[in-house]
Amino acid sequence: MKSLGRTLVTAGAAAVLCVGLPLDARAAEGLLFYTSEYGPIVLENPTDGLCYSVGNAQDPQNSTDRVATFYSAKQCGGDATRLKPGEDGLLAFASVRFTR
Template sequence: MKIVGRALVAAGAAVMLGVGFPLNAQAAQGSFSYHTKPGNHQAFLNNPQDQQCYTVGRAGGLTENNTNRDAVLYSHRNCSGSAVTMHPGDSRTIDQFVSVKFVR
């Protein structure tokens, strides 16, 4: 009986660890701004999720990474193709990108 009791306590502790400490997706803090093409309209991604690919359409122009994560800008959809990394606080003119992912 002691063995069964210990097994139940161990199983209960394992469940509590899994439920009590969920692995929530982390988000960058801050905003990422870019301009759409054509039209040069400013757009923002606020507090974007880590490791999520954001397809932004045809974007470029003045681009600012005011988040606390690196922003990796890709030339194609689904975060594929050639990439340029913008570090936190970077501001520069980017010719064109189509998707972006935020990474630690």
């Protein structure tokens, strides 16, 4: 019986590996520069898909290899403006998310 249990556990583990596990979080490579109410800020290698609430911010410069979407409200809500890699903008924003 122990042999059957081990076989089932091994087969289950093999099935999970074949189907795949969730990939680790990917990060944009590069820097996002912006101005906050406290002065200049640099966000380094931000994680894809994660919403960064940044408070009252403005004038972003997207020096990452991902598209950055800037939102007018916290938690990536409100109006959205996208900046491609290498672009900068004269806009105010409260949160940002990076995507491929």
